[in-house]
Amino acid sequence: MQAGESKDAIFEATGSTVGVNNVSFEVPEGQIFVVMGLSGSGKSTLVRMLNGLIRPTAGEILVDGEDIASCSPQTLRAVRRNKIAMVFQHFALFPHLSVADNAAYGLKIKGVGTSERRKRAQIALEQVGLGAYTDSAPDELSGGMQQRVGLARALATDPEVLLMDEPFGALDPLIRREVQDELLRLQKALRKTIVFITHDLNEALLLGDQIAIMKDGKLVQVGTAQEIVDHPTDDYVAAFVADIDRGKVFTAESVAEQPVFLQLGTDTAETAVQSMEDVQRNALYVMNGEDIAGVVTYQDAAAAVRTDGVTLADVVSSDFQTVDADTALSELYAPASNGLPIAVTDDNNRLLGVVEPGAVLAQLSGEPAASVDAAAAAKP
CATH class of the missing domain: 3.40.50.300 (P-loop containing nucleotide triphosphate hydrolases)
Known part of the structure; x- marks a missing residue:
């Protein structure tokens, strides 16, 4: 073994089987x-x-x-x-x-x-x-x-x-x-x-x-x-x-990214549009302090910018998905199908990360995250 002989060669020469080798x-x-x-x-x-x-x-x-x-x-x-x-x-x-x-x-x-x-x-x-x-x-x-x-x-x-x-x-x-x-x-x-x-x-x-x-x-x-x-x-x-x-x-945690989010009372529809363009996302979560107020899409925020009297709060949707960090990716198929980011939260419902639908698909396909379909990560 110390001379580098193989398991089969040692058995042929000595009749002894190498059971465990330098483990x-x-x-x-x-x-x-x-x-x-x-x-x-x-x-x-x-x-x-x-x-x-x-x-x-x-x-x-x-x-x-x-x-x-x-x-x-x-x-x-x-x-x-x-x-x-x-x-x-x-x-x-x-x-x-x-x-x-x-x-x-x-x-x-x-x-x-x-x-x-x-x-x-x-x-x-x-x-x-x-x-x-x-x-x-x-x-x-x-x-x-x-x-x-x-x-x-x-x-x-x-x-x-x-x-x-x-x-x-x-x-x-x-x-x-x-x-x-x-x-x-x-x-x-x-x-x-x-x-x-x-x-x-x-x-x-x-x-x-x-x-x-x-x-x-x-x-x-x-x-x-x-x-x-x-x-x-x-x-x-x-x-x-x-x-x-x-x-x-793989789990939600394995594909989650640090969340980029907006704050009610601080951000506006205009800053929401700018933030989504900066990070190339078509939707972002909106927080009310440490609580999740909802999610806003690029389309809705842009429409609010063009409409007098419509604020960011008016276009925030409460229809969003949350999962634990250890949720299996197989359980994210359905939540990812609506095209919106999935919120990863802790036991106190605090936002820990965000899973983009494209990241789920990339991990399931075994491809690098960088090769995710452009439609999932493209600039809105």
Whole structure:
């Protein structure tokens, strides 16, 4: 490997497979870090290294400064019991134990007393929506529910790090999406540090704060979903993301611009026309202090200039669209169709940015913003 030989050449010469090759990454606390790749890319080997199931031949694996790669068996057991939990693809539930006892199993290994582990298991089951199934047997539950029991078992020990090795791979598509949504809901509340393994790019894009794409044991790109879709590092990554629905990856925030706006009581129809010509926009938002009063178009402002007694306030329209910053672009199709800018607002309805219809179309097409159809950004 140090001489630069390929994975295939090393296998042919030695009979040994290079599972993970010089991989380096850092997972910030509270994030979901998704590792994805095709079968044989090394992703499952990688996740098994993170809890010491496979020892690397070189390198370090640091969890809170503790090197899992070189620590003693006693230290490794302590890390597994107190800091790391794993959720498996095929549930790995004990068929002879109840749902509650399965959820409490990690606590039992830690030596937690019966009443306390029952209490904590119940809390974990309620977190995943299975509080009413504590005394059921695993085979009485659906596949999605069984996987939630596996997740509850991991959560019951209150680990700092969750390792999830293709945990939803055995589920039907509809159930899989339900459990993905459940994980996102839990993560929003619990903010665990999660390393999630998958071969499904759509799943990676949905779940990952950061995504690492593996090929032949190496990381070929690490970034956010938007970075990977917008700027694939090579042809391999580009082929992965070629058919992705960009409308589900990008958000209003990703195409929003700093708002140029007018103020009631200060601006006039004349200054509105001049402002729109200066910034080459056919409509601008009008503010009343920090509140959005409405939107005015170039056509209406110009008409007001030509008509005696008509002010800017008279031509401001209250028929405008607002969205949150994290609204998916797919949800902006309809609002963008009327040709007016879309207001991006916060929880207090304050104007954070403006999305021009042309910017939505440009991002969905994968073209640079500068190449937006001239009709969407032309000088009015």
